[in-house]
Amino acid sequence: MFLVFFIATMGCSENGIFNVNDKTVSITPLEECKNGFAGQYPCNNYDLLDYISLEDLGGANTEGNDCWGWTDPLNKKEYALMGTNKGITFIDITNPTEALILGTLPTRTENSPWRDVKVHNSVAYIVSEATGHGMQVFNLEKLRNVTNPPVVFQSDFNYTGFGRAHNIVINETKDYVYPVGTSRSGTYKGGPLFINVQNPLNPIAEGGFINYSHDAQVVTYNGPDTEHKGKEILIGSNEIEVVIVDITDKSNPIKLSSISYSNAEYTHQGWFTEDFKYFILGDELDELRKGLNTKTIIFDFTDLDNPLHYFDHFGNTSAIDHNGYVKGNTYYQANYTAGVRMLDLSNIRNKSISEIGYFDTYPENNNTTFKGVWSVYPYFPSGNIIISDINSGFFVIRKSGS
Template identity: 30%
Template structure:
């Protein structure tokens, strides 16, 4: 939940924007006459960083190593909403989807740009309209594709092309990156997007509402190993974690999620967690990319989000930057894509209307806690207990197993309140531990057990409460006591003399349980200490 905002007022191009952000700051920006689409990054042999920006009119190549971005080249292409880009060695590979009806520029098929020519007067590039075998012994001409990906082994995959179903067309870049060789296809479903690692393709069958897992070890006979539906049944994007155990997907509809799945066993893939940007609104997620333990995701009207996925069963938002303050909620305006893979750790974003953003992120490790709420007498789990952290400003309900998992980008001191009808509210100090998944066990005292364990026992009165450790127990001459915290951990044992007791230890402010044992029975009191 976005409760911490850094409001930046930026006067750019005659307009004033109020940007909301957390753990991300603006380094530079560049605007365009045309709308933007996707984005990718490139670093040359001497370490100069470039943004490759798709626009409706072509490809913009922008140097971003300095304080201000410098547009170096623009390569015009068919006018289209959709343009996607990837790199291999010193080449960029670019696709576009269906052009506008009024477009007069021939369709590119696959555009290849020699990025070593960026500083030349005329950049070196070419287009290839491949002849792809059809099912009748003839050929189809490659004209458009929605997206592409290049794996670590030098194979380029075109998705959503105008060929057959629009699955994945596979090209080998290894022998001659300037002249890729067509080597096969997988064509069971139309794929909107995909990524490949090793011999496994993780594809987004958007119109089926599925992510698909495809074995591409043999390029001309790829086959599907598994598939699974995504929460909003419009699977736009899928990206695998660095350890190949967790898959992250987005659905391109309003109010959808970034969702994490355990894919370690393809025969039993299970959802782990899901998270939104601006929960309660209808903002649309677009493209997610894994960067170490984090997932960097573009959302149309709310910009870019960083999620800590170190523990994918509890995804925690730890950063964001709104590139599009003039738009809110549903709609296909705003941030199209975000690229997080520069060695400098810059993130570049392509906002459809606002242009190129160069951001400096702080990658924060989230703090997480596994709260266990139980009955202090029976030890039974308590469901529907309200768990509220004050400083982190987050809350949750305990499950049927008495569990509530919560996380925050914050670290350090906080206080937590655990309340449930029929039980004494517990208030505790808590310390958030970044990078850890802590456990906090809280035992709530049933109101029927306050001060007495047996309704027939004589009444005992305890005062003052809150106390500094000096306590009166009216009605008790001699007794033994046990002081414990709300988790049930015994802190101190001692005796009561002539209705008075004094705690020997020094304890932090908070709520404790005082159990008194005498010839009058066993009495349990909630005790608030204020040293």
């Protein structure tokens, strides 16, 4: 058993020795990445810190799906929110080699393979494609006071203004949440809903945008297109195209533009680079239907009214890409059977990105199937990264030597 001390503001060195409050401590990974493996898991440049099985997460017949994270602003402790077909499990990963299950918030209605969670102002917002599920609202500050884990949590509020939803999106600088992929027969045909959560226990519907979105990103724009600086911009991944919408005025959303690309099969999910110049997109079905290696599509979003296809990047396997997120100059791509792939974006303006690391939670193969990693969350201040795997469970990894 490894003992780990963690403070979000700790300094680190290349040999794994850390300075915490002027005390020197070391973090020993559960399995270092050596000779291409961390235990049984193929890897490059990333160590395994801890693992929790699906059975430990939810018992028999448990499947993994989405994940997200929360760093407590009061004490800087880190928590993982691990989605399963049965609910959301909350895991304290402050000590990343001794991850501790605190408890689970069960699904509101029935089990479902699809569940999504995002966090805003220490509140988790959870949706599912379970019939009649709506949106669960959960105050994450309750995790501070768990004394006898694991416990069964209850929602602080259940929003029933919609039934099922495929995903939920949050712009952390605004007090709104945006469920997407709701009923196509509804008012907004499955497009993003605008829900004011200034008071999390009294969400207020303020409209939506008519155009089905499978997933989206919403940002307060601070990029090179000065015309739209400071506006709230939604980028929808809408099955056959990417749509850019100004949603600053919730009563009057304005479509700025849309763009598709060659061999579009299912425009799934994308993320801005931190300078807002480029948008990195994954198509969930092109590998399967076109026989491609993992294809990542990069758009030039310098002009939001005139987006351009910039270039395509192809991976080393034929695995299907799923969710992807940008932190700094690294794109963390959940890649189903090929695990999480880390892509260097530092030369993106020259139409070049390259793989600089990976951690494969599905060692059986890299086939073009919907098994393995669903999502990855790379935003903990500590550098710890969490992975949700459909077939295996929950993983905590970290860059080797960091």
